[in-house]
Amino acid sequence: MNTYNYFEDNWLRNMTNNNSLFTPEEGFLKGNLFSSLYSQYKNYQPMTLKATNEREKFFLELSWVAFAAHELNLYLDVHPNDTSMITLFNDYRKKEMDLSRKYEEKYGALTVMSENSNDNQFSWEEENWPWERDMNV
Amino acid sequence: MFKYCKKLQYPINIKKKDLRLARYLITQYGGSNGELTAALRYLNQRYTMPDNVGKALLTDIGTEELAHVEMISTMIYQLMKGATVEEIKAAGLDTFYAEHAKALYPTDANGVPFTVAYFATTGDALADISEDMAAEQKARAVYENLIDLTDDPDVIGPLLWLRQREIVHYTRFKELFEYYEKKLKKGENEIVNKKPINNLNNSINNNFFPNMPLDGNNFFF
Numbered sequence: 490m491n492t493y494n495y496f497e498d499n500w501l502r503n504m505t506n507n508n509s510l511f512t513p514e515e516g517f518l519k520g521n522l523f524s525s526l527y528s529q530y531k532n533y534q535p536m537t538l539k540a541t542n543e544r545e546k547f548f549l550e551l552s553w554v555a556f557a558a559h560e561l562n563l564y565l566d567v568h569p570n571d572t573s574m575i576t577l578f579n580d581y582r583k584k585e586m587d588l589s590r591k592y593e594e595k596y597g598a599l600t601v602m603s604e605n606s607n608d609n610q611f612s613w614e615e616e617n618w619p620w621e622r623d624m625n626v
Numbered sequence: 627m628f629k630y631c632k633k634l635q636y637p638i639n640i641k642k643k644d645l646r647l648a649r650y651l652i653t654q655y656g657g658s659n660g661e662l663t664a665a666l667r668y669l670n671q672r673y674t675m676p677d678n679v680g681k682a683l684l685t686d687i688g689t690e691e692l693a694h695v696e697m698i699s700t701m702i703y704q705l706m707k708g709a710t711v712e713e714i715k716a717a718g719l720d721t722f723y724a725e726h727a728k729a730l731y732p733t734d735a736n737g738v739p740f741t742v743a744y745f746a747t748t749g750d751a752l753a754d755i756s757e758d759m760a761a762e763q764k765a766r767a768v769y770e771n772l773i774d775l776t777d778d779p780d781v782i783g784p785l786l787w788l789r790q791r792e793i794v795h796y797t798r799f800k801e802l803f804e805y806y807e808k809k810l811k812k813g814e815n816e817i818v819n820k821k822p823i824n825n826l827n828n829s830i831n832n833n834f835f836p837n838m839p840l841d842g843n844n845f846f847f
Contacts, residue, residue: 520636520790526797527790530770536783538637548633556635559690563794566683567801599632619634620700626637 513557513581522560538626544596549626551588557581628689635693636787640704640780645717647776648705649735654772654788655698656732656740659764665691667745667761671754676806680751683802684758687795694788699730701784752810755803762796 509525516522518535540546558581561574568574593603597616604613617623654660668688675681706719706728714723722737732740745761748754769789773782 520787521794526794528793530789533786535786563686563798566686567798600629616632619632620703
């Protein structure tokens with residue numbers, strides 16, 4: 490079985506040279522990519538999310554980059570001329586597209602348009618729906 | 627258009643059913659400061675934003691709020707899953723059950739059904755965005771109240787996460803407000819509130835707001 494090696498190569502950390510940003514992983518866990526905006530409630534700590542298998546690892550990484558790209562999207566809406574953030578946004582956006590495609594090839598469609606066209610069957614209904622999940626992450 | 631992605635923005639995996647908590651949480655689905663109100667507020671206000679900065683931000687945050695509606699709905703669904711009628715009665719959800727059984731239905735914590743009276747659109751960017759900033763702060767406060775009401779880590783985790791989103795959204799709306807305010811000070815107020823200052827022949831503005839008095843007054847200063 491091909492094991493997916495994004496986890497090993499630490500690209501997530503290398504991408505983030507900007508000190509004001511959390512890494513995509515940390516940002517996703519906290520719900521906030523911008524360290525200067527993060528504000529803790531009482532002494533509650535963010536939930537830790539641990540992948541228990543390859544699929545969950547994959548899914549979690551997809552969630553990290555999707556979140557980072559979305560955070561930068563909102564930031565760029567109001568600061569459209571910030572070139573370093575545009576570069577970072579494009580990195581995460583491409584990573585998200587790449588990870589989505591690879592996840593869907595292996596584990597099933599996330600959108601109806603990404604249905605595997607080689608199949609003769611309609612598998613959109615096979616995957617669980619988000620409110621009755623079979624994953625821990 | 628909108629496309630559906632079969633994925634929550636942040637995972638919800640509640641293992642322990644808790645009907646009382648479902649009763650409280652539902653307010654962030656169908657209450658005045660809830661996610662559905664937020665989504666509809668921003669997605670209605672976006673059309674009359676003065677330029678693409680406001681249109682983009684309201685579209686993108688409004689879309690994210692739809693993902694939060696799905697998260698809160700999932701939490702309510704999972705908290706009620708497997709509950710017996712006896713348990714539902716004991717938690718005071720019998721009146722809800724009479725109408726909806728265990729189906730989702732947007733109400734506040736007191737069972738008051740969702741209404742669009744919870745939000746406003748004025749066609750005035752600064753007025754609308756001020757409401758949006760307040761809305762994000764109120765939603766943050768409600769999330770804190772809800773966190774205080776539970777000790778289930780599976781519930782606290784997503785609530786903390788959603789609370790943090792309110793803080794980010796508030797910041798972006800504040801930046802948008804300041805951006806439009808600055809434009810106004812620079813004399814670009816026809817861009818901001820679509821009211822001409824001294825140009826009575828401004829055909830675009832006349833067409834947009836034929837009944838608006840062209841009195842040359844600066845509305846804000």
